Amino acid sequence: MALKKKRAAKRRAWNKGLEIGQRDAFTPAQVKRIRQVLAGRGVPGSIINVARTRRKPPVRCALSEATAKALGKWIAVSGKKRTGYIFSGRGAALPRPMTVRQMNRLLKFWVAEAGLDPKKYGKESLRRTKALHILNGTGDLETVRMLLGHAKIESTSKFLRIAKKSDPIAISCAFDI
Structure with missing residues (x-):
């Protein structure tokens, strides 16, 4: 049992030193x-x-x-x-x-x-790059969502790192129609 603990102490974590995330x-x-x-x-x-x-x-x-x-x-x-x-x-x-x-x-x-x-950069960078270029060219987030195969538009905006710019209610109140 002591030998197993000694070996486990020497093991390096699989993700040590790697950048994690998008x-x-x-x-x-x-x-x-x-x-x-x-x-x-x-x-x-x-x-x-x-x-x-x-x-x-x-x-x-x-x-x-x-x-x-x-x-x-x-x-x-x-x-x-x-x-x-x-x-x-x-x-x-x-x-x-x-x-x-x-x-x-x-x-x-x-x-x-x-x-x-x-x-x-990683393999997801290629996917994200193409999606961002399509979004910048068309402005159609729904089409990009379909191309990426996401079920929710929120997943697409998170994947593309699109931050919510403002509150929709505040924008609606600003326009008096």
């Missing part, structure tokens, strides 16, 4: 820098279906022209088949999809190579 979204300039980093490395339709796990239905995603072109080049160069994984994981024995951990490592490498702090 990550920042990328700015348009940062997205441009990351694209420049990726451009030197390496045409599907503009709307694709992305398969998900756990018996969930596929998600439809819209691709920009630049993304579709880059993805088309990647598929052509890598020799991927239509039924295979576009981004396969490590190991040549059985083709498997890239794991979340592998994707996080790759993203951190790209962010660092673009000259940004990898601790400030």
Whole structure:
């Protein structure tokens, strides 16, 4: 029993030294820098279906022209088949999809190579960035909520860090109609 306590005392917490919580979204300039980093490395339709796990239905995603072109080049160069994984994981024995951990490592490498702090950005930064750009362009929070798959508008505003600017009752009282 004493040996177990001694080992437990030496163990390091899994999240010690890690930043916990929401990550920042990328700015348009940062997205441009990351694209420049990726451009030197390496045409599907503009709307694709992305398969998900756990018996969930596929998600439809819209691709920009630049993304579709880059993805088309990647598929052509890598020799991927239509039924295979576009981004396969490590190991040549059985083709498997890239794991979340592998994707996080790759993203951190790209962010660092673009000259940004990898601790400030994660995979959710990509999702948040796209949603914020759509919101800034359209101003339609309901559409962004649907795209993100949130059930409540409050979840979307919290995810995008949109603070309540004022009290709706106070605004209503200010207008005499």
